Amino acid sequence: MTKPLWDPAQYLRHAGHRARPFADLLARVPALPTQAPRIADLGCGPGNVTALLTERWPAAHVTGFDNSPEMLDEAHTEHEGPTAGGGRLDFAHADARTWTPAEPYDLILSNATLQWVPGHADRFADWISGLRPGGTLAFQVPDNIDAPLHALMRDLAAAPRWKSRLAGVLRHNGSVHAPGAYLDRLARLGCTADVWQTTYFHVLEGEDPVLDWVKGTGLRPALTALADDPEARDAFLAEYRDLLREAYPSAPYGTVLPFRRLFAVAVKEA
Template identity: 85%
Template sequence: MTKPTWDPGQYLRHAGHRARPFTDLLARIPDLPGTRPRIADLGCGPGNVTALLAERWPTAHITGYDNSPDMLDRAHVDHEGPTSGGGRLDFAHADVRTWTPGEPYDLIVSNATLHWVPGHADRFADWIDALEPGGTFAFQVPDNIDAPLHALMRELAATPRWKTRLADVLRHEDSVHAPGVYLDRLARLGCATDVWQTTYFHVLRGEDPVLDWVKGTGLRPALTVLADDPEARDAFVAEYRDLLRQAYPSQEYGTVLPFRRLFAVARKEG
């Protein structure tokens, strides 16, 4: 899988829909042990959902970590600074594949990031070790790699015209584990664990809205590889757009995008 370049503006075009799963995750996170909690947000992107943590815990010191300079630039400008309760929100460069906590945390959270990290479940032990007693590790990831949105992209990338350049750059079926795998892994690490799935039915509007959605996320590896060949990039996007129009037909009220996500909340025993 190719490491994608990110476009904060494109990503934020569907910010409301993308933030909703995080608010649902946030609602299931229990109270934290510290009065001035230390919180890490892994894969913070442009910081728009990291800011929601400051609303829930205004006294906390919250650091959002990401490896995209463009995303971090947007986060610094839009969200960094003191919070309403005397806490602080800041951002720093880090790669989730190698990030190791340098201090104890009350909460380590990750929103729509771990599916980009091969072997992410192998990092759980290090992260939970860094939690204070009673602290929480929580994450949500898209769990729809078998949906037409992704299946059609992979099928197109594997056709004779594109397979040389694209067949091995996209996410594959093993990028997210089954819910029971996460439950077992986290429970064996000594955590009281809650794992669940939710399918959202997003009603998107505008011209080719499903394509517009995926340009901000799942299509990024292909766009990155083809960035130096605009003609090929546009041709691939046009072919993919036509497939999406058939798979997600427009209705008079908009285009429905079913989107399943997986959630986990693991509280370290005190």
């Protein structure tokens, strides 16, 4: 899978819809072990939802980690600094494939990132070891790799015209595990785990809004692979756009994008 180049402005075009699962995940995180908690957000992106952590825990020291320079530039510029409750919000470069807590954390959280991290479940043991007793590991991932949004993208990438450029570039079926697999892994690591799925029915507005949505996320590896050939990139987008128009027809009130997500909240034994 190609490491994608990220576009914060494109990602933030649907910021309201993308922030809702983060809020739903946060609502299930229990009280943390300390009054001024240490919090990590793995895959913080442009930092807009990371900032919400400082509203829930005003005295916290929150660090958002990401491996995209473009996303970190946006986060540093727009969100970094002291918080009203005496805490601090900062951002740093790190890769979730290798990041290990260098100090005790009360909460390690990841929002819509782990689907990009091969073998991410193997990282849970290190992250949980880095939690204080009673601390929490919480994450949310898209769980819709079988939806037309992705299936059409993969089928098109495998077509004769594109397979030489895009073979192996996109996310595959194994990028997210079954809910029971996460529950089993987290429970065996000594946590009390809560795992669930939610399907959101996003009503999107504008011209070709599903294409606009996926250009900020799942399509990034293909756009990155074709970045040196704008003509080919535009041709691929035109073909994919036509497929999406058929799969997600517009209605007078907008275009409905069903989007299933998987959530997990695991609390370490106190």
